[in-house]
Amino acid sequence: xxxxxxxxxxxxxxxxxxxxxxxxxxxxxxxxxxxxxxxxxxxxxxxxxxxxxxxxxxxxxxxxxxxxxxxxxxxxxxxxxxxxxxxxxxxxxxxxxxxxxxxxxxxxxxxxxxxxxxxxxxxxxxxxxxxxxxxxxxxxxxxxxxxxxxxxxxxxxxxxxxxxxxxxxxxxxxxxxxxxxxxxxxxxxxxxxxxxxxxxxxxxxxxxxxxxxxxxxxxxxxxxxxxxxxxxxxxxxxxxxxxxxxxxxxxxxxxxxxxxxxxxxxxxxxxxxxxxxxxxxxxxxxxxxxxxxxxxxxxxxxxxxxxxxxxxxxxxxxxxxxxxx
Amino acid sequence: xxxxxxxxxxxxxxxxxxxxxxxxxxxxxxxxxxxxxxxxxxxxxxxxxxxxxxxxxxxxxxxxxxxxxxxxxxxxxxxxxxxxxxxxxxxxxxxxxxxxxxxxxxxxxxxxxxxxxxxxxxxxxxxxxxxxxxxxxxxxxxxxxxxxxxxxxxxxxxxxxxxxxxxxxxxxxxxxxxxxxxxxxxxxxxxxxxxxxxxxxxxxxxxxxxxxxxxxxxxxxxxxxxxxxxxxxxxxxxxxxxxxxxxxxxxxxxxxxxxxxxxxxxxxxxxxxxxxxxxxxxxxxxxxxxxxxxxxxxxxxxxxxxxxxxxxxxxxxxxxxxxxxxxxxxxxxx
Numbered sequence: 001x002x003x004x005x006x007x008x009x010x011x012x013x014x015x016x017x018x019x020x021x022x023x024x025x026x027x028x029x030x031x032x033x034x035x036x037x038x039x040x041x042x043x044x045x046x047x048x049x050x051x052x053x054x055x056x057x058x059x060x061x062x063x064x065x066x067x068x069x070x071x072x073x074x075x076x077x078x079x080x081x082x083x084x085x086x087x088x089x090x091x092x093x094x095x096x097x098x099x100x101x102x103x104x105x106x107x108x109x110x111x112x113x114x115x116x117x118x119x120x121x122x123x124x125x126x127x128x129x130x131x132x133x134x135x136x137x138x139x140x141x142x143x144x145x146x147x148x149x150x151x152x153x154x155x156x157x158x159x160x161x162x163x164x165x166x167x168x169x170x171x172x173x174x175x176x177x178x179x180x181x182x183x184x185x186x187x188x189x190x191x192x193x194x195x196x197x198x199x200x201x202x203x204x205x206x207x208x209x210x211x212x213x214x215x216x217x218x219x220x221x222x223x224x225x226x227x228x229x230x231x232x233x234x235x236x237x238x239x240x241x242x243x244x245x246x247x248x249x250x251x252x253x254x255x256x257x258x259x260x261x262x263x264x265x266x267x268x269x270x271x272x273x274x275x276x277x278x279x280x281x282x283x284x285x286x287x288x289x290x291x292x293x294x295x296x297x298x299x300x301x302x303x304x305x306x307x308x309x310x311x312x313x314x315x316x317x318x319x320x321x322x323x324x325x
Numbered sequence: 326x327x328x329x330x331x332x333x334x335x336x337x338x339x340x341x342x343x344x345x346x347x348x349x350x351x352x353x354x355x356x357x358x359x360x361x362x363x364x365x366x367x368x369x370x371x372x373x374x375x376x377x378x379x380x381x382x383x384x385x386x387x388x389x390x391x392x393x394x395x396x397x398x399x400x401x402x403x404x405x406x407x408x409x410x411x412x413x414x415x416x417x418x419x420x421x422x423x424x425x426x427x428x429x430x431x432x433x434x435x436x437x438x439x440x441x442x443x444x445x446x447x448x449x450x451x452x453x454x455x456x457x458x459x460x461x462x463x464x465x466x467x468x469x470x471x472x473x474x475x476x477x478x479x480x481x482x483x484x485x486x487x488x489x490x491x492x493x494x495x496x497x498x499x500x501x502x503x504x505x506x507x508x509x510x511x512x513x514x515x516x517x518x519x520x521x522x523x524x525x526x527x528x529x530x531x532x533x534x535x536x537x538x539x540x541x542x543x544x545x546x547x548x549x550x551x552x553x554x555x556x557x558x559x560x561x562x563x564x565x566x567x568x569x570x571x572x573x574x575x576x577x578x579x580x581x582x583x584x585x586x587x588x589x590x591x592x593x594x595x596x597x598x599x600x601x602x603x604x605x606x607x608x609x610x611x612x613x614x615x616x617x618x619x620x621x622x623x624x625x626x627x628x629x630x631x632x633x634x635x636x637x638x639x640x641x642x643x644x645x646x647x648x649x650x651x652x653x654x655x656x657x658x659x
Contacts, residue, residue: 154340155347156634158597159615163348163627166619167355251494255601258496259616281500285605292508299500303493310492 024320028236031319038315041308048305052110056272059103060089064267064274070098072291093293095283104275105297111180111263111276112305115253116246119184119191123245127192128238131199132226136207146200153193158255161186165261178273179264187252195241202234236320243313247306254278254302258285277302326650333646337639341632342395345414348631349391352624358383359423359622377426394420394628414632420625424618431629435611449603449610453595455526456534460591464538465584468545469577475550483542490539495598499532499605517607529606533598537591544587549580582653589645593638 032038051058061067073094076086086093092101134145164186168174174182206212207230215225256262257278265283266274277298284295360374369377378384382393382400392398393413400411412418419431438444471483490498506528507513517525552558553576561571603612615630 151340151343154635154638155344156597156631156638158600159631159634160348160351162600162616163351163355163619163631167351170356247492248494251496255496259601259604260620285500285503288503288508292504295500295508296504299497299504303497303501306494306497307489307492310488314488 024236028316028319032315035315035318037311038319041311041315044304044308045312048109048113048308051106052113055106055110059100059106060091061100061103062269063099063104063107064269064271065099067094067098067100070094071096072287073098074291075101075293078293092297093291095291095294096287101294101297104280105277105301107273108275108277108280108298109301109305111273112250112253112278112302114273115180115183115276115278116250116305116309119188119249120242120245122184122188123192123195124238124242126188127195128199128231128234130192131196131234132203132231134196135200135203136222136226136230142200145196149193149196152190155190157190160190161252161256162259162261164189165256169261178266178271179262180273180276183253183256183262187249191245191249195238195245198237198241199234202237203230206230206233240313240317240320243309243316247309250277250302250306254281258282277305329650330643330647333643337636337643340639341635344631344635345395345628346391348628349394349624350387352619352622352627353387353390355619355622359624380427381421381423394625414628419629419632422626423623424621424626431625434626435614435629435633445609445611445614448608449599449612452526452529452533452603452608452610453592453599455530456537456595456598457588457592459530459534460537460541460595461588464541465545465581467538468542468584469549469580471542471546472549472553472580473572480546484546487539487543487546490535491543493536495533495536495594496601496605498535499529499602502528502532503605519609525606525608529602529608532606533595533602536598537594540587540591541584545580545584548583549576552576552580555579582649585645585649585652589642592641592645596634596637596641 070090071094072084073090074081074084074086075093076088076091078086078093090100090102092105094100095104130145130149134142134149161183165174165179165182168182169179173185176182212225212229215229220229253262253276255278257276258281262278263276265279268274280298281295281302284291284293284298287294360369360377382390382398385393389398393411395413396415397410397412399408401408414420417432419435421427422429422431422434425434434445436444436446438447467483467487471480474480493501513524513528519525558571558575561575566575599608599610600612600616602608603610604616611630611633615626618626618630
């Protein structure tokens with residue numbers, strides 16, 4: 001008969017004790033690495049980020065420079081029309097004003113990435129705060145905050161964003177950063193409800209757990225319980241929801257710009273953010289019959305960006321969901 | 326159940342009022358008014374403008390203008406001078422359109438059509454209903470098909486494409502459809518001919534419905550897979566029921582329940598989607614009118630836009646809730 005203590009002398013068991021303990025996060029990372037679609041998404045996102053940062057060095061032309069007698073040139077490989085041939089100097093052709101499409105696309109990616117990320121930070125700040133307070137406090141405060149959330153969620157969000165964008169378009173808010181600041185504010189104000197509900201639901205179940213009770217029993221202050229014990233446990237669903245929210249934000253900018261209340265294109269050659277994928281989609285849509293490539297390239301780029309975030313999000317959800325294990 | 330329905334209907338009233346109030350506030354905060362959106366190109370003499378402002382009550386205090394629009398106000402009759410109650414939005418009076426200088430009301434502008442030229446509401450409602458039918462009629466069968474052929478190439482193909490279309494959203498899907506069918510294949514003209522009863526509707530319907538269809542297909546698939554693992558399915562198989570009977574009578578009836586719940590969010594997506602799908606495919610519906618109204622500072626039309634959207638969303642969600650309660654006997658509303 002072997003006692004438990006004696007069985008530890010078995011070399012295999014000792015080896016098991018010596019291996020490093022694996023955390024949820026390192027486990028999740030390992031699972032994410034095995035997900036091919038998610039890794040492709042991640043690599044594509046990194047490529048977009050590199051192009052966005054390095055646009056001034058990568059772009060062959062200044063994105064707002066109008067080259068005379070060079071308008072509406074098709075992509076370089078289209079050579080069937082001798083009157084309007086593609087030339088290798090403009091790989092993806094030129095637009096109606098003779099600006100190089102490839103250079104414009106590189107700069108546009110910058111803005112679209114920022115549009116996906118900056119409002120998301122604001123959404124997280126508002127949504128997580130309200131969700132944490134609502135779920136942890138309970139009672140009348142919870143009731144009040146949730147009614148408020150419900151009303152904001154009942155707003156026809158797109159109509160509200162359009163109204164806000166129109167209302168403040170001619171003020172300083174609407175002029176700052178080519179109108180992008182106004183888009184950030186308008187979108188953030190109505191988009192936090194989902195994350196608030198998500199976090200509240202998580203907190204409601206977490207605060208009944210033993211580890212929270214234990215923390216309270218040894219006298220950890222409420223703020224520290226929220227910050228150190230509850231918030232880290234809600235991170236997984238927040239990360240997943242973020243990666244699905246970013247493509248929605250990128251598309252929201254495009255929707256607003258197509259409706260004429262989004263970003264204003266800049267003609268200033270020194271502006272580091274002269275155009276966005278939304279602006280290019282709008283310009284392409286307006287010149288659909290004369291230059292179909294003007295719509296096709298931005299559509300492909302924006303679709304690639306949105307799909308990459310979605311595949312990464314799918315991978316993160318599978319990797320972080322403890323039920324899968 | 327009845328008490329629940331009544332409570333839900335009553336809850337929509339404060340929501341409508343608050344949404345109306347915020348919309349009114351934003352509309353009034355917008356610099357410029359309906360008669361001077363571009364001050365440098367003003368077309369009205371100050372005297373005419375003063376008369377119009379008086380007639381629309383634009384010089385009244387903000388709260389009074391709001392209550393006049395939403396509820397009622399006591400105004401003198403222009404002909405007899407008698408004081409009478411003028412009802413507002415709660416009685417279905419959505420106000421005069423400022424862009425017509427009050428010659429037409431919003432409800433005339435949106436809901437009145439002629440036999441040759443249907444109303445704006447008709448275009449939007451028809452587009453929305455068609456898109457929803459398209460989404461349900463294709464989404465559910467495709468989802469079932471994927472689940473019944475789980476882990477075959479067909480399942481992978483359907484799952485991948487539904488993930489892609491959900492991710493792309495309505496705008497990018499619309500633009501891709503435009504590129505493929507209107508530019509490359511040239512099957513549809515970019516400027517539609519609305520006298521044709523079928524052709525101009527196809528692209529906008531598919532564009533608006535595809536995201537919801539993909540969403541429904543994905544949910545149906547996972548729901549069928551969930552039901553497939555249940556004990557009662559194994560029981561049915563064990564007692565020797567034919568495969569078809571199991572699928573139709575035992576599996577689908579239970580699997581389609583969760584699908585009903587997402588019809589609410591799907592409808593919300595369809596309704597906001599009309600705003601830009603109508604712009605892209607040049608549908609002469611309400612969505613475009615509302616977007617234009619914001620630019621023209623047509624206060625009544627802006628208000629009507631918000632209220633109508635919130636109203637229909639409220640009804641849609643209520644219907645979904647009721648349908649769910651009726652279909653699933655396990656659910657009881659308190």
